[in-house]
Amino acid sequence: MSDKDIKTILEKEELNKADLVFLLNLREEKSQDLFDKALDIKLRNVGNTIHLRGLIEYSNLCEKNCLYCGLRKKNEKKNIYTLTDKQIDNCISEAIRLRYGSVALQCGEQSSKEFTSKITSIIKRIKELSLGKIGITLSCGEQKEEVYKEWFQAGAHRYLLRIESSNKELYYKIHPNDEKHSFKKRVACIDNLKEIGYQVGTGIMVGLPFQTLEDLAEDILFFKQKDVAMVGLGPFIPHQDTPLWKYKDQIHSDKERMLLTLKTLALVRIVMPKINMVSATANQTLDPLGREKAIMCGANVVMPNLTPTINRKDYAIYPNKACVQDTPNQCASCLERRIKSINHTILYDQWGDSPAFLEKNK
Numbered sequence: 001m002s003d004k005d006i007k008t009i010l011e012k013e014e015l016n017k018a019d020l021v022f023l024l025n026l027r028e029e030k031s032q033d034l035f036d037k038a039l040d041i042k043l044r045n046v047g048n049t050i051h052l053r054g055l056i057e058y059s060n061l062c063e064k065n066c067l068y069c070g071l072r073k074k075n076e077k078k079n080i081y082t083l084t085d086k087q088i089d090n091c092i093s094e095a096i097r098l099r100y101g102s103v104a105l106q107c108g109e110q111s112s113k114e115f116t117s118k119i120t121s122i123i124k125r126i127k128e129l130s131l132g133k134i135g136i137t138l139s140c141g142e143q144k145e146e147v148y149k150e151w152f153q154a155g156a157h158r159y160l161l162r163i164e165s166s167n168k169e170l171y172y173k174i175h176p177n178d179e180k181h182s183f184k185k186r187v188a189c190i191d192n193l194k195e196i197g198y199q200v201g202t203g204i205m206v207g208l209p210f211q212t213l214e215d216l217a218e219d220i221l222f223f224k225q226k227d228v229a230m231v232g233l234g235p236f237i238p239h240q241d242t243p244l245w246k247y248k249d250q251i252h253s254d255k256e257r258m259l260l261t262l263k264t265l266a267l268v269r270i271v272m273p274k275i276n277m278v279s280a281t282a283n284q285t286l287d288p289l290g291r292e293k294a295i296m297c298g299a300n301v302v303m304p305n306l307t308p309t310i311n312r313k314d315y316a317i318y319p320n321k322a323c324v325q326d327t328p329n330q331c332a333s334c335l336e337r338r339i340k341s342i343n344h345t346i347l348y349d350q351w352g353d354s355p356a357f358l359e360k361n362k
């Protein structure tokens with residue numbers, strides 16, 4: 001295919017599965033038109049502003065056994081922690097001081113009443129300490145409808161639940177095939193969250209073992225079909241204390257996984273111009289400039305870490321996480337500098353809802 005063919009496909013009103021596969025397959029030197037198109041669409045639809053979600057990694061305890069994740073229950077090497085009330089109050093104070101308009105509360109999946117009530121009280125505490133000003137995104141896994149409702153009523157308004165893969169067969173190659181890891185339930189939770197009124201985000205890992213370009217194209221079409229307000233996707237990073245580690249030599253190289261992630265991000269932006277899209281921290285693990293590159297390919301949200309520095313290394317979803325040694329202050333100033341360097345502006349003190357969601361709920 002010539003450069004002219006790439007341009008012709010990029011000009012199409014709607015990209016179909018074959019177009020997406022073709023563009024996902026572009027070599028690095030042929031990808032710039034795709035990236036330029038995504039950046040142009042982003043600038044015209046959501047501008048050059050970056051929304052912040054201060055990330056609070058509440059606990060690494062998890063009841064599940066996803067085959068890729070270092071927080072899985074069966075990983076006996078992890079050093080378990082749960083933030084104390086005092087630590088959480090500190091995170092909230094930092095968010096207020098650093099003028100983050102929104103925070104994201106993330107953790108392993110737990111189902112006890114004690115856990116779900118604790119999350120409710122943290123949501124209320126964030127609202128109380130910030131005088132209702134800080135927006136709240138949750139990423140606490142699959143829960144019962146009444147729990148999602150309780151958290152929504154307490155003040156959370158966004159929820160991130162990645163589908164991980166929209167291909168059921170691939171889903172069961174990266175999760176145990178049992179009741180606790182049901183593909184059907186994952187999809188039902190996404191639908192349920194939307195019905196309750198959350199701004200819902202979903203996403204995937206890019207470069208998983210067994211994942212094909214067709215799978216990625218279907219994932220992009222899945223995001224569109226579910227009409228989500230946010231997408232969070234990042235490269236898969238093998239973790240040595242997980243079952244998928246044994247395929248580490250069969251997956252694409254770091255460089256290729258990064259490139260494929262950028263192409264996927266760019267295509268999601270083209271297909272869904274007004275959504276919010278996160279530049280995942282995992283990008284920075286594969287490439288020191290990974291987060292900036294993701295912003296230049298369509299991302300408009302960044303999650304600076306607020307987790308106390310002493311606990312960060314224990315939230316090891318994947319190894320070599322960026323910024324584990326940093327303090328919240330260092331994360332804030334480093335981000336400001338990085339974002340300025342690519343001519344983008346951080347929006348402080350705002351919830352930063354996606355135009356896609358706002359327009360639908362006018």
Ligand code: SAH
Binds near residue numbers: 070160161164234282
């Ligand atoms: N327990 C919650 C939230 C924490 S996990 C949940 O599972 O939804 C957050 C995300 O980390 C997951 O959705 C997954 O996509 C990502 N993740 C897990 N292990 C990873 C790995 N090895 N490489 C890259 N991303 C990973």
Ligand code: SF4
Binds near residue numbers: 064
């Ligand atoms: Fe637990 Fe989430 Fe990791 Fe799965 S991805 S093991 S649910 S923390």
